Amino acid sequence: MKAFSDLLDQLYFTSGNNAKAAIIKEYLRSTPDPDRGWAIAAIAGTLKFDFFKRNTVKTLMLERIDPELFAMSYDYVGEMSETVAHLWPDSQATQTDSIPRLADIVEEFQNASRQTAGKLLSGYLDLLDASQRWALIKLGTRGLRVGVSARSMKQILASYGNVDIEDIESLWHGVAPPYTELLAWLEGKAEKPDISGEVTFHPVMLSHPIDDQTLEQITVNDWQVEYKYDGIRVQLVCTEKGKALFSRTGDDISQAFPDVLEGISGDGVVDGELLIMHGKDVDSFNALQQRLNRKKPPAKLIKSLPAGLILYDILRNGDTDVTQSALTERRQILSQWIAGQQCSHLHLSQTLNLTDAASLRKKHEQASDDVAVEGLMLKRKDSRYVPGRPKGQWYKWKRDPKLVDAVIMYAQRGHGKRSSYYSDFTFGAWQDDKLLPIGKAYSGFTDEELKKLDNWVRRNAVGRFGPVREVKKELVIEVAFDAVHPSPRHKSGIALRFPRFHRIRWDKPAAEADTLETIKALIHSTD
Amino acid sequence: MHPRDWMRVNDTGLYCEPADAYIDPMVPVTRAIITHGHADHARAGHDHVYATPTTLKIMTTRYGEEMAREQTALDYRQSVTLGDDKDPVTVTFYPAGHIAGSAQALIEYRGARLVISGDYKRRPDPTCEPFEVVPCDVFITEATFGLPVFTHPPIDQEIQKLLHSQQVFPDRCHVVGTYALGKCQRVILALRDAGYTRPLYLHGALIRLCDLYQELGVALGPLVAVSEVENKQDLAGEIILAPPSALADRWSRSLPKVRTVMASGWMQIRARARQRQAELPLIISDHCDWPELLQTLEEVNAPEVWVTHGREDALIYQAEKMGFNARALSLLGYEEEDDSSE
Ligand SMILES: [Zn+2]
Ligand SMILES: [Zn+2]
Secondary structure: OHHHHHHHHHHHHOOOHHHHHHHHHHHHHHOOOOHHHHHHHHHHOOOOOOOOOHHHHHHHHHOOOOHHHHHHHHHHHOOHHHHHHHHOOOOOOOOHHHOOOHHHHHHHHHHOOHHHHHHHHHHHHHHOOHHHHHHHHHHHOOOOOOOOOHHHHHHHHHHHHOOOHHHHHHHHOOOOOOOHHHHHHHOOOOOOOOOOOOOOOOOOEOOEEOOHHHHHHOOHHHEEEEEEEOOEEEEEEEEOOEEEEEEOOOOEOHHHOHHHHOOOOOOEEEEEEEEEEEOOEEOOHHHHHHHHOOOOOOHHHHHHOOEEEEEEEEEEEOOEEOOOOOHHHHHHHHHHHHHHOOOOOEEEOOEEOOOOHHHHHHHHHHHOOOOOEEEEEEEEOOOOOOOEOOOOOEEEEEOOOEEEEEEEEEEEEOOHHHOOOEEEEEEEEEEOOEEEEEEEEOOOOOHHHHHHHHHHHHHHEEEEEOOEEEEOOOOEEEEEEOEEEEOOOOOOOEEEEOOEEEEEEOOOOHHHOOEHHHHHOHHHHHO | OOHHHOEEEEOOEEEEHHHOEEEOOOOOOOEEEOOOOOOOOOOOOEEEEEEOHHHHHHHHHHHOHHHEEEEEEOOEOOEEEEOOOOOOEEEEEEEOOOOOOOEEEEEEEOOEEEEEOOOOOOOOOOOOOOOOOOOOOEEEEEEOOOOOOOOOOOHHHHHHHHHHHHHHOOOOEEEEEOOOOOHHHHHHHHHHHOOOOOOEEEOHHHHHHHHHHHHOOOOOOOEEEHHHOOOHHHHOOOEEEEOHHHHHOHHHHHOOOEEEEEEOHHHHOHHHHHHOOOOEEEOOOOOOOHHHHHHHHHHHOOOEEEEEEEOHHHHHHHHHHOOOEEEEOOOOOOOOOOOOOO
């Protein structure tokens, strides 16, 4: 644990990617398995659950200190984990050889129940010094912020083993902490881990919002046009070893949707939209939300709101990787693959036969007639399946009003009957790797959603500026608005007209929210 | 007679009326009792200064021979009487363990004993005599680190962090921001204790005081002025000490691949360390941490405690819980000296 907390301390204060990489590589060289693998997991965010709740930490602390002194200390330090790390009574008996190993800590917490986690935590805190306590609390609540993203962690691993970053990317979802095999391979002590038969998530291909200029330029014949359904993007993976349904972030959501997986067999990796479907009829996103809320849905709910997949792509057919084939070919393969399944929950995405710009525009206008449809997808017929967001290949053309995916940055309490809720939100869009505020919204959500938002803000606040709470940059909202105007008064250079919540994207990673550039491109199309 | 009837706080500082003397005054006065040589306690231009011999040397080093019209050197435990012969005030210095020459001032008047501890700490420090417990009726304590979050780790542990960083970044110049008086010399000694024998490089502002410490018998090992290094690229991988202010100014630009190190008790608070843009914060303090403050209150065991200089609220709250009479003594003008740049 000492090596781990030293590592975090160094990363926390050191600026510059190269320096951070040097520190991590030195740590990997000098730290044994399985500790170092858990450290990688902690930094890259691949630990699957919280070891304990933040509130448990606070409760344990208050059993050990005068509440007045705690309040004064918290006020000065401004952050819970650090306050507790400093305030926890140092046991005189702390000796180097009694410091627990990182791997032991992780294992013990993995086996602990909610009831025993608190006792386990206080026992460990007694054995550690202040830096180590901070590291443990941050690790256990998965609140590490040391300025190393999952992507940079992969780059560092690639450089550590002198291999290609793409190799790490392709392996990443097939290997698990504490990454013993992966590290052995990187150090030349073992073969590359074989994950071909594993049930793992494959990085997905994403689209860009379309702008007017692109719309004018495209030759409709070169593009496959489909409806963009208002569901969630999923990946269905099936191998000899098993099958699973993954969300777009790689979370395994199989247990929540047993009905979809039931009839699936044989090898394949397919890409599509998860929806509530009554036969061929697609239900609203709200209906889907009810299923998403339940990690293990009761049979009754599955029956009343059956899930279905509208599939639009295939990455793997049997044991053949088909990502290098053109979209039109993949579509044929996908169609056969679906035909080979005995599963009524699978549907092939319908392509719209359009030949000219006028019919495309007309289709887009009509798209809003169906509540389950939120626009059109345009994909180049010759596009290969490229993970990430390659330029000029896939576009989404959302129906009006204008919608963007933005990230909540700050929250403030409302007025009147909302004064006890955080109900006024400032949201931002990406510019390079920074978020810039682009507007504020305080309507468009239900009372139920307001409660959830308020709760989220309280749990994810990271700073305070008077009445304003800064929150973790993690929650994406779909903001609806009527127009964008250039505005030199705002740092972002734009102002949104009548922004309001359209939908809360609990499922969407913040990194995939829209860029400022994308939103600026909407300026002309709306004026 | 209770000290509250003969001690006053005014704009100039803490004033002892029957002795007509100020303790660590902010501006030039007729008679000044100086606890130690830090700039916010020891200023130039007083008519008559009472201090320990080492403190007087420090003041002379900093301000020149003309730093005061008249000086009285008082060894530890040696007394002087001030004021009216028939109604005298007795002043005696005791070691405070803060920096070389630092003293607590015991002031006795009409049967009452008041101890002004100045700045002090309880950790072993090879550059000065350890703090001595002096029984008294009223004890004035600083509260620079007066919150229970402050517990300073052992100095050798912090020095190891610096040496480890030097290993990980063998080509980077480690510039350590330290207060010129006391902290700087302590860091040097701790490096020597850790077996570091290579020359240490000094910013110009630190040289005279290091020389003085050596004269006082504190062996600091090989020291080289940065200005004497012709090719600054030769400093790659070396350890340089500099006042904190120099870390951010142009001086450091000529140095190769600087890694910013800060040695200060404040570095314990992450936000504070980040604010100072320390890449490697070392928690090294010349003040008491919270447990040492409480230990001292207990050992001195004065029925009344006046708290100044820092986070008074928490210490007063705690002192009252411990059964002492405690109140804040609002002195203005003292800097959080670990943070000031000299
Ligand atoms: Zn001082
Ligand atoms: Zn001071």
